[in-house]
Amino acid sequence: MKKSLIITVILVALTSLVRSQNVQMAICKLNPTEGSKVTGTVTFSKVADGVRIVADVQGLSKGKHGIHVHEFGDCSSKDGSSAGGHFNPHSKSHGGPDDADRHSGDMGNIDVDANGKGRLEYVDKTITLNGTGSVIGKSVIVHANEDDLKTQPTGNAGGRLACGVIEAL
Ligand SMILES: [Cu+2]
Ligand SMILES: [Zn+2]
Numbered sequence: 001m002k003k004s005l006i007i008t009v010i011l012v013a014l015t016s017l018v019r020s021q022n023v024q025m026a027i028c029k030l031n032p033t034e035g036s037k038v039t040g041t042v043t044f045s046k047v048a049d050g051v052r053i054v055a056d057v058q059g060l061s062k063g064k065h066g067i068h069v070h071e072f073g074d075c076s077s078k079d080g081s082s083a084g085g086h087f088n089p090h091s092k093s094h095g096g097p098d099d100a101d102r103h104s105g106d107m108g109n110i111d112v113d114a115n116g117k118g119r120l121e122y123v124d125k126t127i128t129l130n131g132t133g134s135v136i137g138k139s140v141i142v143h144a145n146e147d148d149l150k151t152q153p154t155g156n157a158g159g160r161l162a163c164g165v166i167e168a169l
Contacts, residue, residue, distance in 0.1 A: 023129040025169040028140045030057065030162040034078035038162040042067075042140050044129060051127045053107060055120040057142055057162065060112040066147030066157030067120060069105030069127065073137045073165040080160030083141055085153060089133040096149035097124060104133055106155075107140075109147050129168070136168045 023046070030040035040057035055067060070083035086094060087105030095102030104126050112118035128134055145158030 023134070023136055023168045026129055026136055026166050027169055028164040028166045030140060030142060030164040031075065032059070032162055033075075033080045033160050036161040038142055040142065040162060040164075042164070042166075044127065044135065044166065046129055047123060050123045050125040051129060052123050053120065053127070055107070055110055055118075055140075057110055057112065057118045059116050060110075060118060060142070060161065061116070062112055062114050064109040064111055064146040065118070065161075066143035066145065066155050067107045067110045068103070068141055068143075068147075068155075068157075069107065069135050069166070070139045070141050070163075071105070073139050075139055075163035075165060080141055080163040083139040083160070083163055087135065087138050088153075094149075094151070094153045094155055096147075097122065097126075099149070102126065103153075104128075104135070105138070106147075106149075108149065110142065135166050137166065139163055139165050 026044040028042040037059040042055040069087040072084040074082040086103040088103040110118040110120040142162040143157035147155035147157040
């Protein structure tokens with residue numbers, strides 16, 4: 001191999017390594033599971049005090065619906081079960097976004113209006129886009145029911161209506 005080619009290969013590898021460790025933003029496009037019409041988008045943006053999360057969903061029933069980061073970036077199954085359980089890299093209990101003892105993936109609930117639309121917007125202090133416990137490559141699931149923020153390990157949020165993989169921008 002030519003010396004210049006070797007240097008180019010090393011530079012490309014280093015650049016992608018640095019980029020992957022300094023993610024500022026990520027996006028997740030939510031697609032309906034079988035029998036569901038729920039769609040949406042979740043963005044994750046790094047800010048000074050955490051990660052700003054903005055989730056917009058459509059096609060849900062009025063009321064609160066659990067929303068979490070799940071452990072596998074795999075939405076291939078009809079019912080969303082391929083996404084696994086709540087993303088929990090630090091072996092904690094299920095809780096709400098403001099609890100100290102919570103899964104990293106616990107984003108709580110999204111409030112949906114009579115038109116089937118909901119928005120969740122807050123700064124999460126636990127979710128991270130970099131390093132161990134990064135949510136990149138994991139999934140987001142929106143549920144049929146409200147997350148009670150205490151039942152282990154799921155919050156009793158019911159079936160999975162939408163699923164999407166979290167991708168770095
Ligand atoms: Cu969930
Ligand atoms: Zn949880």
